[in-house]
Amino acid sequence: MTAVAPTAARPDGITRAPAARSPFVRKFLANKGAVVGTVVLLVFVLAALLAPWVAPFDPLKANFLAVRKAPSLVHWLGTDELGRDLFSRLLWGARSSLLAGGVSVAIAMVIGVPLGLVAGYFGGKLDAVISRVMEALLACPFLVLAIALGAFLGPSLTNAMIAIGLSAMPIFSRLTRGQVLAIRHEEYLEGARAIGLPDRWIILRYVLPNVLSPLVVQAALTIASAILAEASLSFLGLGQQPPSPSWGSMLNTAKNFMEQAPWMSIAPGVAIYLTVLCFNLLGDGLRDALDPKN
Amino acid sequence: MLTFIFRRLFSAIPTLILVSLFVFTLQKLLPGDPVLALAGEERDPAVMQYLRDKYRLNDPVPLQYIHWVGNVLHGDFGTSLRTEQPVTTLLASKLPVTLELAVLALLIALLIGVPTGVVAAVRKGTAVDYGANVFALSGISIPHFWLGILLIMIFAVKLQWLPASGFVPPEENLGQNLKTLILPAFVLGAGLSGVLMRHTRSAMLEVLRADYVRTARAKGLFTRTVILKHALRNALMPIITLTTLLFGELLGGAVLTEQVFSIPGFGKMIVDAVFNRDYAVVQGVVLCVAVGFLLLNLLADVLYRMVNPRLRTA
Numbered sequence: 001m002t003a004v005a006p007t008a009a010r011p012d013g014i015t016r017a018p019a020a021r022s023p024f025v026r027k028f029l030a031n032k033g034a035v036v037g038t039v040v041l042l043v044f045v046l047a048a049l050l051a052p053w054v055a056p057f058d059p060l061k062a063n064f065l066a067v068r069k070a071p072s073l074v075h076w077l078g079t080d081e082l083g084r085d086l087f088s089r090l091l092w093g094a095r096s097s098l099l100a101g102g103v104s105v106a107i108a109m110v111i112g113v114p115l116g117l118v119a120g121y122f123g124g125k126l127d128a129v130i131s132r133v134m135e136a137l138l139a140c141p142f143l144v145l146a147i148a149l150g151a152f153l154g155p156s157l158t159n160a161m162i163a164i165g166l167s168a169m170p171i172f173s174r175l176t177r178g179q180v181l182a183i184r185h186e187e188y189l190e191g192a193r194a195i196g197l198p199d200r201w202i203i204l205r206y207v208l209p210n211v212l213s214p215l216v217v218q219a220a221l222t223i224a225s226a227i228l229a230e231a232s233l234s235f236l237g238l239g240q241q242p243p244s245p246s247w248g249s250m251l252n253t254a255k256n257f258m259e260q261a262p263w264m265s266i267a268p269g270v271a272i273y274l275t276v277l278c279f280n281l282l283g284d285g286l287r288d289a290l291d292p293k294n
Numbered sequence: 295m296l297t298f299i300f301r302r303l304f305s306a307i308p309t310l311i312l313v314s315l316f317v318f319t320l321q322k323l324l325p326g327d328p329v330l331a332l333a334g335e336e337r338d339p340a341v342m343q344y345l346r347d348k349y350r351l352n353d354p355v356p357l358q359y360i361h362w363v364g365n366v367l368h369g370d371f372g373t374s375l376r377t378e379q380p381v382t383t384l385l386a387s388k389l390p391v392t393l394e395l396a397v398l399a400l401l402i403a404l405l406i407g408v409p410t411g412v413v414a415a416v417r418k419g420t421a422v423d424y425g426a427n428v429f430a431l432s433g434i435s436i437p438h439f440w441l442g443i444l445l446i447m448i449f450a451v452k453l454q455w456l457p458a459s460g461f462v463p464p465e466e467n468l469g470q471n472l473k474t475l476i477l478p479a480f481v482l483g484a485g486l487s488g489v490l491m492r493h494t495r496s497a498m499l500e501v502l503r504a505d506y507v508r509t510a511r512a513k514g515l516f517t518r519t520v521i522l523k524h525a526l527r528n529a530l531m532p533i534i535t536l537t538t539l540l541f542g543e544l545l546g547g548a549v550l551t552e553q554v555f556s557i558p559g560f561g562k563m564i565v566d567a568v569f570n571r572d573y574a575v576v577q578g579v580v581l582c583v584a585v586g587f588l589l590l591n592l593l594a595d596v597l598y599r600m601v602n603p604r605l606r607t608a
Contacts, residue, residue, distance in 0.1 A: 132308050132309060132312060133312060135309045135312075136309050136312035136313045136316055136584075137316070139309060139313050139584040139587050139588050140313065140316075140317075140580055140583065140584050140587070141542065141543060141545060141546025141547075141583060141587065142546060143546045143547070143549055143550070144545075144546050144549060144564065144579075144580060144583055147549065147564065147565065147568060148320055148564075148568065148576065148580060149320070151568040151569075151576075152320055152323050224435065228435075228437055231437055232437065232438075232439065232550055235437075235439050235550065235553075236550070236553065236565060237569075238568075251437075251439065251440055251443065254443070255439075255443050255554070258443065258446060258447050258451055259451050262447055262451075265440070265443050265444070265447065268440075269437065269440035269443070269444070272437050272440065273432075273435055273436050273437065273440065276434075276435040276436075276437070277431060277432065277435035280431055280434060280435055281431065284431075
């Protein structure tokens with residue numbers, strides 16, 4: 001809504017980014033929570049990328065001489081029921097969690113945003129059909145839908161990402177549609193139509209840039225829910241399959257050893273919590289920085 | 295108001311038909327043959343044929359759908375392939391468990407979320423506000439099942455104050471019932487309290503800026519009266535709507551909580567049914583939850599109109 005002022009669209013079809021980009025950066029940097037969240041997330045992403053070099057042990061290799069060892073100098077976070085190093089598994093597990101968050105939101109946006117653009121821009125019967133289907137999908141709770149889809153597709157990380165992406169898709173479709181409806185009768189769009197620009201061009205060059213900022217905010221917040229959903233599906237056995245590590249499946253195993261090895265439950269849970277928290281902080285920061293009222 | 299309710303009910307019909315189509319198709323696409331699972335080790339062709347006829351699995355799919363919808367409209371969701379019980383009976387026996395859990399969770403969420411939201415708004419920008427915000431964000435970000443595991447480790451394993459899992463029906467022993475549900479209800483409610491707190495806070499901030507609140511203050515009313523009687527009453531409007539919608543979310547969130555605490559409700563039933571490829575049960579649960587969700591949406595709309603007189607004539 002705020003990214004491009006109506007006057008920024010020129011008749012020659014060039015949309016200029018607003019000259020005042022610094023207020024956004026300034027506002028974002030002033031939000032301590034958002035900055036801390038972003039920094040922590042960058043560390044997590046780095047850790048996930050560098051896992052093969054940083055992880056002190058092989059995350060899959062069982063060591064029956066070190067079964068369920070408490071945290072120590074050798075095994076910083078302890079070991080699991082097969083003697084695998086929890087710190088190494090945590091680093092490798094970051095890959096599935098972050099990948100699941102990013103990929104499933106990408107799936108949701110790639111399908112949901114165009115549907116919302118088309119529904120909002122053209123209206124009429126097309127809008128009615130798309131909106132009804134989205135309402136039907138939204139009527140099933142997110143997780144129930146993801147579980148049902150995950151079960152149908154079969155348990156694997158890829159299928160979990162598809163299931164989460166499809167379940168999150170209506171959120172983006174509805175948000176985009178609402179935003180398009182709000183600007184549909186703006187003068188610059190009427191102008192673009194009046195000079196005979198094709199609809200496809202108008203949607204891509206004028207509508208999309210003007211509805212983008214709430215979508216960016218929603219993307220950050222949805223990555224948070226997607227990571228939670230992936231962890232939930234893995235916890236239920238519908239996500240990343242053993243022996244590959246994922247934070248959710250690590251917790252699923254850990255719950256069987258609550259008395260004997262409580263440390264197994266701590267690290268993966270803290271990791272999920274921190275990642276989701278940081279994405280929420282980032283989303284809140286983006287929203288505040290992009291909100292013209294602030 | 296009645297016309298409005300009827301109009302909204304009517305508009306929900308296409309959505310319902312789509313949900314039913316979607317639920318039906320999805321289950322048809324589930325991998326594996328349920329008859330193979332039922333026929334036992336011998337896989338006697340005669341038995342398998344009998345089972346296929348019994349569950350009408352040989353009919354064309356569109357016919358199966360029409361037959362299924364017809365039955366559903368008569369309150370017959372089919373028979374569980376696993377337990378041989380009618381799905382309606384199963385749903386009826388599990389629904390009260392999940393409902394009780396959801397109501398308790400909602401109560402906890404309201405008791406924590408609304409007061410902290412009010413205090414945070416009144417003390418905007420102070421350490422209290424900051425703390426409340428951190429608490430709310432944590433509630434939203436914490437994985438339910440992990441919080442459940444942590445609480446079990448503390449209150450059941452270490453302190454042994456509460457049972458780690460299981461469920462006692464309230465008619466059997468109410469005290470024991472509440473003891474088994476308090477941890478799961480708190481786990482479910484904690485996340486929601488964060489959402490409620492954030493909404494209460496922003497609604498209160500909006501209202502506290504309004505002219506009538508300034509007038510009330512100018513009249514010399516006590517701050518407490520202004521906040522509770524003038525501000526909170528108006529701020530509650532969006533919160534009522536939100537609470538109704540959150541109740542629907544709770545039914546979804548119950549899936550994991552029931553799994554962690556082994557509570558025999560809707561959530562545990564759908565997970566078990568998915569793993570057992572029990573078509574009829576999955577269909578029944580998803581459809582019930584979706585209908586419940588749509589009804590709650592309607593209720594939210596109606597409540598919103600009732601508490602907001604400006605919308606009544608619109």
